[in-house]
Amino acid sequence: VLGEPLQLTPEIHTVSLQSALQEANLEWTVPTFSHQELNIVFQIEISRMRTSNTIWVGNYSTTVKHEETVHWKWTSDIPLECATHFIRIRAMVDDAQYPPQSSWSNWSSWKEVNAQVSVPPDTLLIFPEDRLLEEGSNVTICLMIGQNLYNVSCKLQEEPIRGEQLDSHLSLIKLNNVVFLNNAGTNINCKAMNGTKNTFGTVLFVSKVLEEPKNFSCETRDFKTLNCLWEPGIDTTLSWHKQRSQHYTLYESFSGRREVSNHRNSHTWQITEDSQETYNFTLTAENNLRKRSVSISFNLTHRVHPKAPHDVTLKTVGATKAHMTWKVPSRGDYTLLCQVELQCEGEVIHEHNVSVHTSANYLFSDLEPDTEYKACVRCASANHFWKWSDWMQKKFRTPEAAP
Amino acid sequence: ALALLFLSMSWAKRGCSSSSPKLLSQLKSQANITGNTASLLEPYILHQNLNTLTLRAACTEHPVAFPSEDMLRQLSKPDFLSTVHATLGRVWHQLGAFRQQFPKIQDFPELERARQNIQGIRNNVYCMARLLHPPLEIPEPTQADSGTSRPTTTAPGIFQIKIDSCRFLWGYHRFMGSVGRVFEEWGDGSRRSRRH
Numbered sequence: 001v002l003g004e005p006l007q008l009t010p011e012i013h014t015v016s017l018q019s020a021l022q023e024a025n026l027e028w029t030v031p032t033f034s035h036q037e038l039n040i041v042f043q044i045e046i047s048r049m050r051t052s053n054t055i056w057v058g059n060y061s062t063t064v065k066h067e068e069t070v071h072w073k074w075t076s077d078i079p080l081e082c083a084t085h086f087i088r089i090r091a092m093v094d095d096a097q098y099p100p101q102s103s104w105s106n107w108s109s110w111k112e113v114n115a116q117v118s119v120p121p122d123t124l125l126i127f128p129e130d131r132l133l134e135e136g137s138n139v140t141i142c143l144m145i146g147q148n149l150y151n152v153s154c155k156l157q158e159e160p161i162r163g164e165q166l167d168s169h170l171s172l173i174k175l176n177n178v179v180f181l182n183n184a185g186t187n188i189n190c191k192a193m194n195g196t197k198n199t200f201g202t203v204l205f206v207s208k209v210l211e212e213p214k215n216f217s218c219e220t221r222d223f224k225t226l227n228c229l230w231e232p233g234i235d236t237t238l239s240w241h242k243q244r245s246q247h248y249t250l251y252e253s254f255s256g257r258r259e260v261s262n263h264r265n266s267h268t269w270q271i272t273e274d275s276q277e278t279y280n281f282t283l284t285a286e287n288n289l290r291k292r293s294v295s296i297s298f299n300l301t302h303r304v305h306p307k308a309p310h311d312v313t314l315k316t317v318g319a320t321k322a323h324m325t326w327k328v329p330s331r332g333d334y335t336l337l338c339q340v341e342l343q344c345e346g347e348v349i350h351e352h353n354v355s356v357h358t359s360a361n362y363l364f365s366d367l368e369p370d371t372e373y374k375a376c377v378r379c380a381s382a383n384h385f386w387k388w389s390d391w392m393q394k395k396f397r398t399p400e401a402a403p
Numbered sequence: 404a405l406a407l408l409f410l411s412m413s414w415a416k417r418g419c420s421s422s423s424p425k426l427l428s429q430l431k432s433q434a435n436i437t438g439n440t441a442s443l444l445e446p447y448i449l450h451q452n453l454n455t456l457t458l459r460a461a462c463t464e465h466p467v468a469f470p471s472e473d474m475l476r477q478l479s480k481p482d483f484l485s486t487v488h489a490t491l492g493r494v495w496h497q498l499g500a501f502r503q504q505f506p507k508i509q510d511f512p513e514l515e516r517a518r519q520n521i522q523g524i525r526n527n528v529y530c531m532a533r534l535l536h537p538p539l540e541i542p543e544p545t546q547a548d549s550g551t552s553r554p555t556t557t558a559p560g561i562f563q564i565k566i567d568s569c570r571f572l573w574g575y576h577r578f579m580g581s582v583g584r585v586f587e588e589w590g591d592g593s594r595r596s597r598r599h
Contacts (some may be wrong), residue, residue: 129560158455183506189458199461206495211461238504240561358529373454 010042010089012111013069019115022076025067028108038093040064043104046074047086049166051110051312061094079127080115082142087111093178119169124190124200132205132242134289135180139204140172151193157186180206181382184335185240200357205242208234212292213248216283218269219305219386223331226269226303229283230294235264237288241247246287246313253280277301302384306336309377311359314394317371319336319401321359326380330358335382354384369401420532426531427589431526434583436516437576443570446513451504451565462569469574472581475494480589487582488528495521501568516570 008271011326012028030040039061041063046056060072076085088111090104119125133139143163145152154161154173163171178186185203211233218228237245248261250269254276261267277300284293312326335355340362342350352361355381367373378391420426436442448454453462470486478486498518505511516556 043518064542126562130562155455155457158453158457181452183510184504184565185561187452187455187458187565188459190457191457197464199566201560201566203561203565239505241503242504336452351424 008040008091008215009106010070010091010108012087012108015087015111015113017080017113017115019080022078022080024074024076024080024085024087026072026074026087026089026111028062028072029067029069030091033064033066035066037063037356041094042070042072042089042091044072044074044087044089045107046111049083049170051086066176072398076245078140079142080113081117081125082170082172083166084116084145087113094305102403106191117144119144124149124152124192126188126190126200126202128202130185130205130240130242132207132238133178134209134286135206136177136209138174138176139178141175141202143171143173143190145171145192146399149194150193152190153193154188154190156188157181161188175204177230179202180208180362186240196370198199203240204239205238206290207236207238207243210234210236210246210285210287210290210292211295213283213285216281216294216296217303218279218281218296218298219303220271220300221307222329222364223300223334224303225269226271226300227280228267228283228285230265232264232285241339243390245286246285249284249286251282251284253282254278271300275300290391299379300386301334301381303386304334304381304384305387306379306381306389308377308390309338309392312375312377312392312394314375314396316396316398317363319399320365320367322364322367322373322375322391322396322398324364324375324377324394325359325361327359333357336379337382337385338377338379339388341376343359344368345373351383357363359376361392369397369398372397406499419533421534423531423534426527426534427520427586430524430527430581431475431586433520433527434586436584437520437524438580440573440576442520442576443513443517444477444569444576447572448569450511452570453565453569455513458569460565461566463573466499466577467567467571467574467579470581474585475581475585476588481532484528484532484535488525488532490578491525495525497571498516504568506563 008030009032010028010030012026014263017023017026018025041059041061043057043059045054048055048288062070083116088109089109090107092101092104094101106298115311117125119392123146127142127144128139131139143152143295144152147167147169152171154163156175159172161175163173165171185205187201189199189201192201202268213230213232216228216230218226222228232246235245236243244263248267249258250261250262250267251258252269259269278297279293279295279300282293282295284291307326307329309326312324312382314322314324316322319343324340326336326338335357338356338360340352341348342392350364352362354362364375372395374393374395376393378389380386380388448459448462454461470490475483475486495518498514498521501514502508508515
């Protein structure tokens with residue numbers, strides 16, 4: 001009958017732990033569930049050290065199908081090795097087919113989650129061990145104190161750090177806004193006033209925050225390859241193989257091609273015959289902790305950085321004229337605009353622009369006899385200026401005027 | 404026994420000086436350099452952020468066992484050379500394992516320089532051994548292990564490896580200091596009860 005509350009007591013099947021991530025992965029079912037599909041809200045309660053010590057309660061709404069297992073993940077604020085945890089769940093139907101329910105189901109039985117490690121009497125165990133984390137983040141360190149030890153004091157490098165005693169053998173130290181020291185990690189070290197004179201410790205591998213690549217741009221010099229450059233920002237490499245240098249991946253959405261660069265700040269992208277003219281690149285920087293992406297879109301013809309003109313020749317014509325010819329790297333109907341300059345004694349005395357497909361020539365006139373000049377030429381895209389090529393220069397001297 | 408020493412020194416077929424005083428002088432200065440903690444331990448402490456009172460103490464409180472100076476003094480010259488040669492062989496390998504601690508070898512140039520110095524000393528020890536007659540005995544290392552022997556049930560964490568590595572370097576520098584002082588006594592013949 002639709003009106004009556006449904007008794008759907010969940011049953012926890014498995015809890016698997018990923019201690020390095022401080023995660024507990026739960027799987028449960030609702031055995032008395034006979035519907036095809038139903039929206040249910042589950043309430044999860046988590047206790048630490050003893051069932052009466054609740055540390056976390058939360059709801060999780062999901063659609064449950066017949067005989068389906070529900071999956072859910074919890075991230076602990078402290079390392080799971082430090083304490084035993086207990087988890088139980090109850091449910092309430094939250095489905096339009098049913099009038100609003102007012103009561104929860106019964107609780108499942110408590111599920112014990114025990115990742116605790118045993119502590120030798122004269123030892124101090126510190127978790128997490130050799131954790132990688134980002135500068136500015138927080139971390140809770142836990143000390144598991146051997147039976148023979150007491151009066152434990154800890155330092156972050158040389159700075160004393162205080163903990164909260166959960167019981168005589170378990171202490172928590174909360175560190176906020178951790179700071180990068182260098183790539184060999186920050187040493188947390190602890191000593192007990194009695195027992196062995198040993199120093200116990202762990203290393204926090206604090207990584208600089210991965211920066212977004214800056215000034216990402218691509219250009220072509222030959223219509224065969226695209227040369228992409230960017231400024232990588234800080235290197236987040238850490239020692240002890242805790243984090244290699246971030247790597248950079250280029251993804252081009254029109255072609256769907258993805259390439260990992262072998263360099264920190266550049267990549268050469270092959271332009272294939274069937275390549276499109278418009279490109280939409282996403283450059284992603286990635287390390288163990290974070291990804292940062294930037295995107296650019298452009299038309300290939302708007303990003304032409306021509307190679308310098310070549311085969312420049314200079315013939316003087318009489319004492320007051322000179323004829324210059326040159327060639328440019330050509331590509332079909334592509335037009336370049338070439339800038340011609342004449343210099344005398346280091347000063348630009350003449351300037352002119354010439355449209356060019358493959359080769360061009362220009363006549364300098366009104367020159368002074370018996371004078372040294374320097375003719376210069378560079379080119380750029382005629383339709384969409386991007387960058388000038390390098391200059392090509394040719395010195396010449398006009399002959400003396402005929403007597 | 405001497406053949407074994409030669410075999411293990413196959414790489415050291417470079418020419419040997421035939422001048423004992425010259426070799427001894429080189430060995431003394433090499434021991435001096437490698438006995439100085441500034442050559443390796445101090446840069447290591449700085450690089451691994453162990454440069455605090457507490458962590459320095461942790462490093463020097465339990466130095467890794469190397470042959471002591473007293474023990475070295477009791478040895479005959481051949482046994483002394485063999486012990487130095489064998490111990491430095493282990494140090495050379497152990498320092499090779501240190502490379503794992505750095506992203507790139509270039510990040511800690513002192514390590515490779517130290518390994519090159521050790522090769523140089525071993526080569527001179529080999530050459531000095533050739534100038535001594537009769538052939539050498541190669542005793543097993545008198546110390547349990549000059550590596551980082553920590554009875555640990557599980558793989559040690561990085562902090563413990565740092566401390567163990569630091570202790571190892573501290574022990575190595577002390578050992579080379581002792582070797583240098585023993586070589587000093589070779590020079591002026593003031594050695595007392597030595598088995599030859």
